[in-house]
Amino acid sequence: MLSIKNLHANVDGKEILKGINLEIKTGEVHAIMGPNGSGKSTLANVLTGNKNYEVTNGNVLFEEKDLFDMDPETRAREGMFLAFQYPIEIPGISNATFLKTALNEIRKYNKLPELTPTEFLDRIKDKAKVLGLDDTLISRAVNVGFSGGEKKRNEIFQMLILEPKFVLLDETDSGLDIDALRIVSNGVNIYRNPNNAFLVVTHYQRLLNYIQPDFVHVLYKGKIIKSGGKELALELEEKGYDWIKTEEFETENAWPESE
Amino acid sequence: MEHKNVNEWYVAKFKSFEDKLNGQSKSFLHEIRKNALNSLAELSFPTNRNEEWKCTNVAPILKHNFIPAMISTVPKFQQDEIKPFLFKDFDYHLMVFVNGLFAEELSEIGNLPKGVVVDGLNRIIKNNPDSISKYINNLSKIDNAFNALNTAYSYDGLVVIVPDGTILEKPIQVLYLNSSKDDLVLSLPRNLIIAGKNSQVSVITNYRGYGDKTYFSNIITEIYIGENAIVNFYKIQNENDGSYHIEKVQAIQKKNSVFNHYNINFGGAIVRNDINTLHDDQNIETHYYGLYLAHGKQHVDNHTFIDHAKPNCMSNELYKGILDDNSRGVFNGKIIVRRDAQKTNAYQQNKTILLSKTATIDTKPQLEIFADDVKCSHGATVGHLDDTSEFYIRSRGVPQELAKSMLIRAFANDVIDTVKIEPLKEQINHMIFEHLHRVEIENEQ
Numbered sequence: 001m002l003s004i005k006n007l008h009a010n011v012d013g014k015e016i017l018k019g020i021n022l023e024i025k026t027g028e029v030h031a032i033m034g035p036n037g038s039g040k041s042t043l044a045n046v047l048t049g050n051k052n053y054e055v056t057n058g059n060v061l062f063e064e065k066d067l068f069d070m071d072p073e074t075r076a077r078e079g080m081f082l083a084f085q086y087p088i089e090i091p092g093i094s095n096a097t098f099l100k101t102a103l104n105e106i107r108k109y110n111k112l113p114e115l116t117p118t119e120f121l122d123r124i125k126d127k128a129k130v131l132g133l134d135d136t137l138i139s140r141a142v143n144v145g146f147s148g149g150e151k152k153r154n155e156i157f158q159m160l161i162l163e164p165k166f167v168l169l170d171e172t173d174s175g176l177d178i179d180a181l182r183i184v185s186n187g188v189n190i191y192r193n194p195n196n197a198f199l200v201v202t203h204y205q206r207l208l209n210y211i212q213p214d215f216v217h218v219l220y221k222g223k224i225i226k227s228g229g230k231e232l233a234l235e236l237e238e239k240g241y242d243w244i245k246t247e248e249f250e251t252e253n254a255w256p257e258s259e
Numbered sequence: 260m261e262h263k264n265v266n267e268w269y270v271a272k273f274k275s276f277e278d279k280l281n282g283q284s285k286s287f288l289h290e291i292r293k294n295a296l297n298s299l300a301e302l303s304f305p306t307n308r309n310e311e312w313k314c315t316n317v318a319p320i321l322k323h324n325f326i327p328a329m330i331s332t333v334p335k336f337q338q339d340e341i342k343p344f345l346f347k348d349f350d351y352h353l354m355v356f357v358n359g360l361f362a363e364e365l366s367e368i369g370n371l372p373k374g375v376v377v378d379g380l381n382r383i384i385k386n387n388p389d390s391i392s393k394y395i396n397n398l399s400k401i402d403n404a405f406n407a408l409n410t411a412y413s414y415d416g417l418v419v420i421v422p423d424g425t426i427l428e429k430p431i432q433v434l435y436l437n438s439s440k441d442d443l444v445l446s447l448p449r450n451l452i453i454a455g456k457n458s459q460v461s462v463i464t465n466y467r468g469y470g471d472k473t474y475f476s477n478i479i480t481e482i483y484i485g486e487n488a489i490v491n492f493y494k495i496q497n498e499n500d501g502s503y504h505i506e507k508v509q510a511i512q513k514k515n516s517v518f519n520h521y522n523i524n525f526g527g528a529i530v531r532n533d534i535n536t537l538h539d540d541q542n543i544e545t546h547y548y549g550l551y552l553a554h555g556k557q558h559v560d561n562h563t564f565i566d567h568a569k570p571n572c573m574s575n576e577l578y579k580g581i582l583d584d585n586s587r588g589v590f591n592g593k594i595i596v597r598r599d600a601q602k603t604n605a606y607q608q609n610k611t612i613l614l615s616k617t618a619t620i621d622t623k624p625q626l627e628i629f630a631d632d633v634k635c636s637h638g639a640t641v642g643h644l645d646d647t648s649e650f651y652i653r654s655r656g657v658p659q660e661l662a663k664s665m666l667i668r669a670f671a672n673d674v675i676d677t678v679k680i681e682p683l684k685e686q687i688n689h690m691i692f693e694h695l696h697r698v699e700i701e702n703e704q
Contacts, residue, residue, distance in 0.1 A: 048654050049653075071653070071659070072650060072653040072654045073653045073656050073658050073659065075654075076653070076656035077656045081654075084654075087651075088648050090648050090652070090669060092670060093668075093672075097665075098652070098655070099655075101657055101665065102652075102655035102656045103656075105657050105661070109656070158655065162655065
């Protein structure tokens with residue numbers, strides 16, 4: 001579904017991603033872990049097309065199509081979804097208008113008819129129930145006056161409404177108490193199926209107790225320095241990142257880059 | 260010298276105007292006209308040296324020799340032709356003016372409660388001049404040559420009289436359609452609204468242009484709001500891009516009254532609105548809501564004034580501007596709290612979004628407070644569309660242009676949301692959408 005090859009990216013002229021390679025197949029859940037500043041959020045932003053992040057090398061194929069040929073809206077219409085680390089407040093636009101516009105744009109792109117108001121409303125109610133969201137949320141402005149937890153829940157709510165093929169969760173667990181974490185994870189697990197795929201970006205292992213990954217990768221200084229199964233996350237939790245860093249050092253010595 | 264010539268032009272045209280009056284030259288209004296003509300001969304049109312007109316250059320208006328509508332040919336319209344200009348999906352009493360002159364055949368006033376008058380000024384002057392003689396040109400005083408010009412040629416316009424204790428359930432929709440084939444026409448509506456004690460009325464004034472000939476709307480609207488009365492006054496201005504539009508609104512409010520003024524501007528090359536309200540007693544409420552969208556080289560100037568002359572009154576003002584291309588906005592919000600006006604609450608906000616690097620806004624709050632026990636606040640912000648919000652919307656599949664337009668409409672929303680007539684609110688929203696869409700199309704060309 002998603003194939004990342006030798007991805008390099010800059011923020012404000014500083015190289016943050018230094019050659020990422022990652023293959024994500026349909027039906028898989030991958031987790032990327034790493035300490036602060038390792039490039040986790042940069043990766044998420046590059047994949048969704050935030051123009052503040054500059055790709056300097058490498059390529060990404062999303063369902064065999066060149067991702068960097070697509071603007072952010074096309075990526076979304078092709079089925080990519082980013083659950084933001086810091087969801088944006090938009091005063092004056094209701095969740096209903098926001099989601100209806102987005103959903104209809106995606107459907108139009110995929111040559112599907114627009115949903116009728118009843119169909120749309122049914123979908124809203126249905127998905128709100130899954131996340132324990134109040135129906136009245138739909139008439140409120142997007143994320144305005146929402147607590148941190150509500151904002152994260154709203155991201156997952158949007159995911160359930162828009163039904164993307166590929167979901168990027170960017171630090172979705174940060175700032176969530178245990179109940180909210182359970183609800184959010186439950187939303188993800190309900191949606192998870194053999195036809196979609198997830199990339200979970202997180203600093204902490206605890207989210208992975210609820211959303212069990214098939215693969216765990218460790219990102220450090222802009223590179224994936226270790227990959228493994230879900231047990232790798234536990235190991236990281238236990239030992240911290242330091243042991244990896246040492247190992248990475250050895251790795252670099254073993255295969256020096258020609259720069 | 261140019262200004263002097265302009266005055267002479269309009270003074271010289273007065274004779275042919277007078278000839279058209281058919282015996283009406285004996286009415287009290289004619290005395291007012293003649294006095295105004297004297298003022299017109301003496302007053303200069305404002306220049307940038309005048310503090311009130313510092314940011315608005317009217318020279319492009321004065322370059323033209325406009326012909327007052329009365330002595331020009333008035334185009335004929337069919338009912339179907341005016342339909343697209345009307346706000347619809349709600350009940351209203353319809354008044355139509357073509358180039359400022361009452362078009363009875365196009366109007367549908369319908370049934371009115373007993374004693375309510377909804378008519379053209381010229382017919383009132385013929386049939387019942389006493390009903391308005393106390394008010395017209397008494398609420399508003401001539402304070403510049405544009406006012407003098409309107410008053411000297413005052414002939415027709417909207418007159419609404421709502422007697423004490425009467426509630427007009429349906430709003431009055433007033434279409435001012437301006438159009439000309441040959442002349443550069445000068446449209447001079449002279450509007451008067453008198454709301455008696457305990458009365459309620461809503462008026463929607465709807466200024467539109469037809470065709471692309473340059474014209475000039477120079478309007479005076481006088482509003483008297485009696486004790487305990489509620490007046491909702493909407494202005495939606497969508498004149499032709501090449502036309503000029505100047506309106507002075509002067510309201511006087513009596514005890515316990517409420518005045519809601521909505522001022523929404525889309526069209527016009529140079530637009531100037533003066534919205535003035537005098538609080539003539541206690542416990543008065545005034546709300547000013549304004550929204551303007553400008554693109555190309557449009558110039559939109561809103562000067563608002565609330566004269567807090569008496570204690571225990573409140574005013575609240577929210578003006579928002581959306582400026583693109585090389586357009587320029589001007590906002591001057593004057594509030595005077597006089598020495599007697601203790602316990603005044605006055606709030607004012609002006610927010611502007613600049614969509615291009617070359618659009619400009621001059622915003623100036625002007626608070627003059629002479630009482631000591633008052634609550635007054637004002638704020639002005641100028642910004643650009645938020646990139647982060649735009650990215651967030653796009654990341655959900657919404658194309659960039661639509662994302663921008665959603666954000667702009669969101670910005671306008673807290674003004675539009677105050678519109679009390681739901682279908683009108685929707686149609687104004689639609690106009691905003693169309694206007695933004697047109698801006699995009701023009702950019703692409």
